[in-house]
Amino acid sequence: MVRFQAAAAGRARAWTWATVVLTGGAMAAAIALAPPSSATPDSALTWLLFTGSSAHVASTGWFYTSAPVRAHMRQHLARYLWVPLGLVAGAGALAAGLSRPALEWLLLAYFGWQFFHYQKQNLGLAALAAASHRAASLTRGERRALVAAGLAGIGGLLAHPGLLQLSVAPVLARGFPLALLAFAAATGAGLWLLARRPRADRPAGLCAVYASALVFWLPVFVFGSPYAAVAGLTIAHGLQYLLLVGLVADGGRRGTGRVLPLAALGNIALIGGALLSAASHLHSAPPAGRVLYGGYLGVVMAHFVIDGGLWRMRDSFPRSFLAARVPYLLPGGRPEGSAPVPSAGDIR
Numbered sequence: 392m393v394r395f396q397a398a399a400a401g402r403a404r405a406w407t408w409a410t411v412v413l414t415g416g417a418m419a420a421a422i423a424l425a426p427p428s429s430a431t432p433d434s435a436l437t438w439l440l441f442t443g444s445s446a447h448v449a450s451t452g453w454f455y456t457s458a459p460v461r462a463h464m465r466q467h468l469a470r471y472l473w474v475p476l477g478l479v480a481g482a483g484a485l486a487a488g489l490s491r492p493a494l495e496w497l498l499l500a501y502f503g504w505q506f507f508h509y510q511k512q513n514l515g516l517a518a519l520a521a522a523s524h525r526a527a528s529l530t531r532g533e534r535r536a537l538v539a540a541g542l543a544g545i546g547g548l549l550a551h552p553g554l555l556q557l558s559v560a561p562v563l564a565r566g567f568p569l570a571l572l573a574f575a576a577a578t579g580a581g582l583w584l585l586a587r588r589p590r591a592d593r594p595a596g597l598c599a600v601y602a603s604a605l606v607f608w609l610p611v612f613v614f615g616s617p618y619a620a621v622a623g624l625t626i627a628h629g630l631q632y633l634l635l636v637g638l639v640a641d642g643g644r645r646g647t648g649r650v651l652p653l654a655a656l657g658n659i660a661l662i663g664g665a666l667l668s669a670a671s672h673l674h675s676a677p678p679a680g681r682v683l684y685g686g687y688l689g690v691v692m693a694h695f696v697i698d699g700g701l702w703r704m705r706d707s708f709p710r711s712f713l714a715a716r717v718p719y720l721l722p723g724g725r726p727e728g729s730a731p732v733p734s735a736g737d738i739r
């Protein structure tokens with residue numbers, strides 16, 4: 392038991408710092424590689440964006456290869472089948488039928504949902520960092536500070552739609568200074584609440600993950616280039632997700648028990664990501680092509696819905712599935728096949 396606990400602590404620290412490095416590295420790379428606003432990104436940034444956007448969305452398909460997950464999904468067909476299909480079909484029809492200006496206004500709302508999904512993941516990672524380090528759970532105030540920082544960042548993006556490469560009128564432009572003020576206040580409050588924790592409940596790894604989640608939106612308020620301001624958010628979000636899904640697919644197994652799930656994940660991410668990436672460039676195509684573009688948007692929104700269920704740790708199945716696959720990230724977690732794990736609280 393002592394050996395298991397020591398190994399679990401080491402793996403938890405490795406995941407924590409890998410997440411922090413991926414987040415910071417993605418931001419730095421996007422800023423360094425960002426082209427001028429009117430130029431196209433080079434191959435390095437293009438590949439990073441592919442990995443952080445299309446490949447990461449496609450990787451959600453791996454969960455459909457897991458027998459326990461499929462059994463859970465069959466009990467919740469609305470969330471995992473009918474709603475995703477409805478989103479794909481509905482978005483395809485709208486993209487084909489709407490004019491380009493009308494579609495761009497809808498895209499503004501779509502991006503708001505997308506970036507809120509980003510901050511929900513940041514919140515989940517911070518909560519998971521607290522759980523994996525056996526520290527006290529995030530307080531209500533700490534959670535609210537993270538959500539407020541994310542909403543402020545989203546507000547900044549909606550105030551400057553040019554950062555999203557949308558040509559709609561910036562009707563909320565006057566709200567940008569207010570969004571910046573709200574972001575600064577939420578970040579300051581979150582750091583203050585973090586500093587108030589007892590020393591034992593603020594290990595370095597938790598502090599790093601929480602702080603990176605707070606300042607995640609800083610590029611939005613600093614840079615005028617869409618790639619410098621937004622690309623890092625997309626790449627960081629996708630790499631965080633791919634790391635965690637990769638660990639879940641690995642499951643701590645050996646031999647073919649490890650290779651086959653990881654091979655499946657890699658193929659789904661690459662092939663599915665390539666198809667999504669191709670469809671994502673059809674926004675200016677004839678109606679038939681715009682159906683595929685709308686289908687791409689629907690798949691991304693389906694990813695939001697599916698993840699919203701599979702990573703909601705207040706529910707018993709996601710909690711037990713994650714604890715069995717990555718026991719070092721949840722308190723009381725044990726290897727797959729061991730006794731059930733008690734609730735770790737609301738990580739999602």
